[in-house]
Amino acid sequence: MPHFGMHIGLRYDIIGEYASLLLAILLLVFMSLTKPKKSKSYKFLVLGVLTAIVATATQIMIVEVASNVSVYYNRSTFTALLTFFLVLYAAILVLIFNYINLMSEKRLKKRSVIIMLYVSIALFYFSGVVYQVAMKSLYFVRTDGIDITHFTTFYCMMGMLCAVICFIVVMIRRRTIARIVIRGVLIVVPLDIIVLILQIIDKKAIFSASTYVIPLVAFYLLFHSNPYDEDTGCQNVSAMESRFITDIRRNRFFYLAYIDFPQLTDTSFSPDYEMLSIEMARVCREIERISRKIQLYRISFGTYMALIETKERSDAQNYSEQMRDILDAFHDRTEDHFHYFLGVCGDSRRFSSVGNKWTQLFMMYIKETKHIDGENVYYFANGSDFRDFDEIYKIEQTLLDVRMKMDAEDERIICYAQPIYSVDKDEFRSAEALMRLHIDGKMIPPDMFIPIAERNNCIHALTVIMIHKVCKAVENLSMEYDFDAITINCSTADFTDKTFYKEILDIIHGYNIDQKMIRLELTESMMAENYEAVKHNMDMLNREGIHLYMDDFGTGYSNLERVVDVPVQTIKFDKSLLYKSIKDDRVDDIISYMIEFFKKNGFVTLIEGVEDESQKKYSIDRGFDYIQGYHYAKPGPIESLSKYFKHK
Template identity: 40%
Template sequence: MLSNVIGYEAYNIDVEVAFLIVSLIFFVFMNGTKPRRTTSYVYVFFGMLFSIIAPAISIAIAYIASDMTYEKLGMLRICMLSYIIIYSLILFDVSMYLCTLPYRNRSKESWYRIFCMAFVALMDLYCITSLFSGNMISYTGGELADISAFIIKMNHCGLVSSTFSLVFALTVTKDMPKVVRTIIFTVYPLCVLLLILQRTNTSHIILAMTYVIPLAVFFILFHSNPYDEILGLQNAYSLESRFEDNIFLKKPFYIGYLIIPSFNRLDFSKPTPEMADAFEAIVSYCRLAEDKYPNLYIYKQSAGTFTFIYEAPQTEENEKALDELGDIAEKTIKDIDNLATIIMIDMPCFKEIKTIAMAREMVNMLSKKHVNPLDNFRYRATLEDNKKFQERYRIEQELLDIRFRKDPDDERVVCYAQPIFEVESQSFRTAEALMRLKINGEMVSPGLFIPIAEETNCIHALTLVMLEKVCMELQKLEKEYDFECISVNCSAKEFTLPGLSEEVLGIIKKYGVDPKKIRLELTESAVADDNNKLKKNMYKLREQGISFYLDDFGTGYSAMARVIDLPFRTIKFDKTLLYQSIEDERMDGIVSNMIETLKNSGIMTLVEGVESDAQNDYSIIHGFEYIQGFHYAKPVPISELRNYFTKIKK
């Protein structure tokens, strides 16, 4: 036994030595493998750091106690005091890690920290008082000092901490994933058993085992990022850690993405000879790249998608190195598949890019520049690209915030409306509500924020906020003005939502508005994606008095038969049809026939984009019932519609 070899015959410290080595190995791994750094990781990190110090001190205590003299009493007390402080910090870290494991508890982290610090302070007070009152060391002369009281008191602190942890885990078990519950209710009872065993035999010191085991298990299961044994690459979590380290240390670097689309479709779990060649090509590329560029770190995202970080300042020479990386990739892939293509996008890490998620989004934006999937695509981001991305990202974050708040009074969503002229009455009888976005006092173009809202699934929340704003204004207008309705735009995706009709009717009922005063506009693309959910929502809403406009008619998505089959009250002809009809006699004939067909089917017609006298005359001659455009009225804040509608005579 190790204790006998080094002369510790009174106290067996084999376990302490073994777990000192274990904790040291784990700490090296934690620093060298870029682990997942979640909110709770800091407690594992410092817990493992203190787990190196504590066994070393306990070994020193056993050594001094085994070769004791009165002159060494002071040194022994100092070592014990150091151990008490370090051990209390370990118990603090282990307890805090457990407290922050459930996601919902992380918002209360400061309160848990105060509670755990109070426990640690009481433990230190109890132990230090016992130490200096002479209750932890028994020495009456000779070579051996009795430190069993010290071990038992440390044992009591560990038992209290472990018991508290188990009780706490029981109270939040419903907030923990199944795997986490299993680990906790396996590891902590084991620690309690070890502490009970330590209580019964103080000559064998095994305290290190009781805190290194849970910390090691937590690290392995929840934070470690192993390397791929063949490619030698780590995963996305390691990428995130290195990215964050470089940002924190302000190290200049490039980040890039290499995508081999055809490889992403391969199932390497069932390899064919051809797949083996493809995999060999990836292995060759990784080895070549690593050997050539020591500051290059490659991370595997999927079978054919890789992210790399190249730690180097932004210089022409380093950009040439990245170009060589692309050349190597192209050649390596072409050697095994002539038809395979690569997409390689890289960029210097601009100071505004603070997270790996932002970098990934920027790459996704730049990848849209790749128009021909049969060609290789290599691109390096510029300052102008970064400027465009930052604007897009700013809008995206505002839209996501609007989506989560769903506040009808949100001042960022501004409701405008464009009055629509009725030819028969020669007056304004309807209007179209138009959404605008205001960020930091500046209006954002709909052409910019609407596509982003659709991509981020924020468009429905915006529509509901708009509907509420329209209903608020309708409450006021209904009492004093004579008008038909105000229309609100809906996206194609929204009308396939199962609960859309209930949401719309709920808002209308909330404000006590007549449903006939609301009309919903669908784009022609929504009709092209016609399905049962679309029809179901439309008919449910029509039964309650809500009518529908078909917007952008003539942009080429839908057949006339499909349009007539759905319950549209009014068809809005896109302005491009109007402009083409004026210039082209054949198009004029087609439009005239469409108008006649729709009228025979009982559908009203509206033309939008009318700006000139010639366009207005054409629209009236061809029998459009409604005309919308700058010729009659520009969009105005919705509150100004009262300047266009006729006031009710009392």
Template identity: 35%
Template sequence: MANEVYNIVGEVASLSFGIMIIILMLFTRPRITFVYKLCSIGLFLAVIANAVNILIIKLAADFQKDDFVFLGFLMIIFMVIYFFVISLLFSYISFLSAYRRRSATAINIIIFIVAIIYCWFAVSKFINGEILVAKNGILELYIFEKFLILSSFVASFMSVVITIIDYDNLSKIVKKTVFFFFAVNLIILQLQYLFYPHIFISITYVLPFAMFYIVFHANPHDELMGSQDKSSFETMMRQDKVAGKNVLYMFIKVPRLTNFDFLGDNNFVYLHTARCTRKLENLGYGITIFNLGYGEFAIRFSNRYFIDTNKITGKVVEILKEFIEFEESNTIYRLVVMDAKKVNFDPYRARMLFLYILENKIEDDFSSMSYIIRASDYDAFEKEERILSVLRDISYERNLNDERVLCYAQPIFDVSTGEFRTAEALMRLELGGHVIGPRRFIGLAEKHGYIHTLTCIMLNKVCKEIKKLEDAGYDFDGVTLNCSSIEFSSKNMYKQLFKIIFDNKIQISHIRMELTESALFSNSSNVITNMKKLNEAGVIFYLDDFGTGYSNFERVREYPFNIIKFDKSLLYAAEKDDNMSNVMSTMVNMFKAEGCQTLVEGVENDYQNKVSLNNGFDFIQGYRYAVPEPIEALENYFKKD
């Protein structure tokens, strides 16, 4: 009967859609923000109001006098719920502004005043008998629906007004969504007025909540900042590549916002950051902002052809300066401007380039900086990326015989015997047919966690060559291998090294290891344990680059070092300054008194050699005696029994 008198297809469709969205809310992981509670409660009440409205329409279509009181009660319940629904909708839109969140009292006062007017209007309609009017066994709902249309229009209008008032404090996506919602609601309300008794008024309050949920809580948009998330950034870059767009990207890092994602979106820092993004959006140029997490943001400028890079960078810097001045005096920012084409629109490479610039172009860790990437920077980054690609591949394969890791060696002169009895193994890397030195890749390997694999490969290659020398009857003391302090800080690292040594079946005393002074300041307990285990088995340890760090004599004594290797910088200082030469001689004698032998590196000429001998060094290493060569050349320096 209801379908014959009143058409409720729109109401049923609205109810079904609302229930579906609620199910999505319950079984997915929406963005739980400050306004999410308003959205979820509003949608839940809207669905209840929708269901009650359908029940009212059905009872009205088949009206019985006995249902008069019950129907009146349902209408009152509906109107109460409906007011809460439109109030929540107004509150939700109001609190999409960071500014309004600090003036919630004003919003509550507005809602209270509107509630009084709403109740007075509703009660007057009931008292005048305009709401419950029965004709020919049917309850006429025309006045009731007109009341709902008017209420919905007022709520929509108020939402648009508050949006216009807070226009500069709202993100672009919020403004677009609110104005779209108002336009759609206006059309639906007009249609509802014209096509009564087709009833579909519920669409005007179920659809907005559903739409806000989909736009701001079920997808990557941040309703307050107007930013999108990391996945959107990656998608946007790939779309730019496919479309062949010429766009400009800026990357910003604010270290103080590292824990930004855990502050909560009503935190003062979050609200202030949102105001900053408003100003950035207002610059125009087709700006899109992405929150990459942990204090990192990306800004995309789509209108690259109309942008003066230096000028727009200056404007962004001005906004960032306002931000940090308002925030705290010790807050700093890092701004890097890049051409996405140079990294082939690859999101991963773009971020790696950003981090590369931060590491290599920052001169002051305590000051803000902005940097526009130059052509030379892209070239340097590409070279580093190629090295990292090889290191990554070597680490993943973990082949101890990897041919890309080259083992060189530099013989060391023994002053007491006048012979070469030891040598230092030196790592090189083959890259595209070229051999590159350790300065270009050791730091990268340590930073990215690839150094241990390289050490294991080098140890295996050194052991294999030692095995050949042993089998051929050569008389030598050993070959030293440089090890990273990072590795020796790992618990039980010695076991992995033992396995490689024992698998090659060599005399363990022929293996020697060098550690830099930084090892003395790492996890000392693990470092000492690893060193003692290896030393007790026969491995001799060198303290490498002594004099370049902050260690002192007493600190060195705590570790089982057998040979102290003086850095060449001390030799060069002693070469020019007699006082420094005396200091070096004193240190040499002190170490010898403790039972250690001493070695000096970097000896390139006769005078440096003379200074080294006069200062009492036991071993001398440098181009004056031998240059680094492939490790197989050691047979030219060692003697046979």
């Protein structure tokens, strides 16, 4: 037991406070080294650790004075020290309470409740402090030292009160708080209360700092410490994001190298993991030894990113080429000859505006466009790559926003339409609705944004919005013009949901139109994906009188038996068949046979892509019922159909 000041008299054992102070300082060092993600909860944790260090140091000073009253004691200074500690202790309690509150997935909507709780506790706490100071009852000066029993009892009682309130709030909000947080509270809060009770009972030892330092350490270890991969010696993506943001804020110019081993992400491939872990660690160490300016991070198994802190493109290229040499050597010496993709990019202005997420997406885009299976690829991105990806990224973000808002009137989704000519009636009787995406004054064609929408699960939102827009247009046009229907293209993703037909009918019934004036186009390839679900939706729509088209017939999936088996009424021949049949008599014979077959079985036939007089003549001669193409009309805003349909 250490002795402070006097060799006889009142003494306090504060080894626990010194241990807590050392632990808090070490925690602050670890936090600065690992650089966790700077989330709001993490900022509260940092403030909590800093306050804990000051509070513990203040507590040690208080005990030193209390144990050496003849040397250090001054009533005003000592009272100020006690008051300062009590303020710090209150701040620690508030920071810990706020931290736990931020762990909730759903923040408390009624902030007034939390504010009233804070105000009530603060009034109670500081009223007690003022009373204790005014009554001079926080401590008692004795000939052998200072008795601070009342002081420790007071703040320990306040600590227990706040611990109980925190526990109650967590239990009330347990449905919105992660299970690991609840378990932590269930363990830490009772232990804290026990330690605080022991502190009140024990008159000679001071160890209360452990009640707030240890929870702070637990919070860090559970929620913020970056996992260290002992095989490769790399930190994870959270550490990278922290370094990334720090460099941007300090205006440091840097490049990023994206290293990917495609074979390691292939689930069908089973490498020797023991050998591989040794080799990967060797590769990582060799890359880090190139320069201190290179920081390597593991994104996932088989994927790494290196942050190269340099302003000069020539230096970045030099470092990248050295990385390539290391990866080439790795490829050559491994039994499985792992091939790699190494992509490098650098443009701090873009990084600062869109962040690390944009960077990772960009590097994956570069990999997809430049990677060749079975070959090692090294690519240094240039300005045109940024511009191309910028457009794709902008489309992707727009589509995600469209999906989130699900606004039937979304002005970014433009409804175009192309009239369809009826050969028998010699007039336009219907039209095909065509989707366009409008971003920053530019019209994006479907072949550019539809694949992105399908990849990001946004296609359903686009379909729903298009149905709304077409129904509204039909409602307006049908008041003055005579026409049969407008068709809408549907995606595979929509029709594989067995309840999709209900959603379509609900939308149509929300407008003052005959539901038969809305028709749907499906492709043959859709039925190859999930035939039963697609056919179920088709059957249900057909019962309601919704006319169905088989789109793109003849593009490689043609199966006459399947086409006849589903309830489609119109067969829409792909334009490629038209172009081939004009040049090849054999294809012409097949087309003629299929038209005869379909008509004999009650189907309506339609040909698309007719662009000149010869193609028009061929289509009419072969007996197509409907013709669609630029020769008759180009696509335009759906409102322009009034130029093609007859007045009632």
